[in-house]
Amino acid sequence: MKNIFLVGMPSSGKSTLGRQLAKAIGYKFVDMDELIERHENQTIPEIFKWNGENHFREIESKILKQFSPNQKLVIATGGGVPCFFDNMDFIKANGISVFLNVQPEDLFKRIKLSDANNRPLINKSSGNQALFEDLKKRYQTRLPFYMRADIKIDGNIEVQQLLWLLDEINEKQS
Numbered sequence: 224m225k226n227i228f229l230v231g232m233p234s235s236g237k238s239t240l241g242r243q244l245a246k247a248i249g250y251k252f253v254d255m256d257e258l259i260e261r262h263e264n265q266t267i268p269e270i271f272k273w274n275g276e277n278h279f280r281e282i283e284s285k286i287l288k289q290f291s292p293n294q295k296l297v298i299a300t301g302g303g304v305p306c307f308f309d310n311m312d313f314i315k316a317n318g319i320s321v322f323l324n325v326q327p328e329d330l331f332k333r334i335k336l337s338d339a340n341n342r343p344l345i346n347k348s349s350g351n352q353a354l355f356e357d358l359k360k361r362y363q364t365r366l367p368f369y370m371r372a373d374i375k376i377d378g379n380i381e382v383q384q385l386l387w388l389l390d391e392i393n394e395k396q397s
C-alpha cells in the first residue's frame with residue numbers, strides 16, 4: 224500500500240488523526256514539520272523569524288521530495304505544503320492524499336482552545352475578528368489545492384469513521 228499524505232489547514236487534525244491512522248493500519252507516522260525542525264535544528268517559528276518563509280518553503284519542498292511511494296508511512300504535511308511549487312503534483316504521484324476539510328469556524332474554535340502558539344502564520348494575539356477573517360481568506364485561497372486530494376473528508380470525524388476512511392483508501396488502491 225502506498226504512503227498516505229494528510230493535507231489541510233493548520234489545526235485540521237493532520238498530526239492528531241495521522242498518528243491514530245498510522246497505528247490502526249500498522250504504518251509509521253511522520254510529521255513533516257518535525258522533520259523540518261530536525262533538519263534545520265530550529266523550531267518552525269525560529270526558521271520563519273531568522274530565515275524567512277521562502278527558505279522554509281524551499282526546505283519543506285526538499286523534505287517532501289525525499290519520500291518514495293511504498294514506505295508504509297502516514298505523513299502529516301504542513302498546512303502550506305500543497306500550495307507551493309509542484310508539491311501537490313508530487314504528492315499525487317507518490318501516494319494517496321487525504322484532505323481533512325474543517326471549516327474556518329471550527330478551525331477558529333480549535334485554535335482558540337489550544338495553548339499552542341507555534342504557527343508563525345497564525346497570529347493568536349491579533350484579535351478574534353482579525354484571526355477569523357484571516358482563516359477564512361486563507362481557507363478560500365488554499366481550497367483549490369486541497370481539493371486536488373484523492374479523498375476529501377470532513378475533518379470532524381469520529382474514531383469509528385476512521386474505518387470508513389480505511390475502506391476508501393483500500394478501494395483506491397485495488
Ligand SMILES: Nc1ncnc2c1ncn2[C@@H]1O[C@H](COP(=O)(O)OP(=O)(O)O)[C@@H](O)[C@H]1O
Pocket residue numbers: 231232233234235236237238239240299333337378379380
Ligand atoms: N477531530 C478533531 N476534533 C476536534 N479537535 C481536534 C480534532 N483533531 C485535532 N483537534 C485539535 O486541533 C488542534 C490541532 O490539531 P493538529 O492535529 O495539530 O492539527 P494540524 O496538524 O492539522 O495542524 C489540537 O489542539 C487538537 O487537539
Ligand SMILES: O=C(O)C1=C[C@@H](OP(=O)(O)O)[C@@H](O)[C@H](O)C1
Pocket residue numbers: 231232233234237238256267300301302303304341342343344
Ligand atoms: O499553513 C501553513 O502554511 C503552515 C502550517 C504549519 O503546519 P500545521 O498545518 O501542522 O499547523 C507549519 O508547517 C507552518 O507553520 C506553516
Ligand SMILES: [Mg+2]
Pocket residue numbers: 237238254256299300301
Ligand atoms: Mg501538524
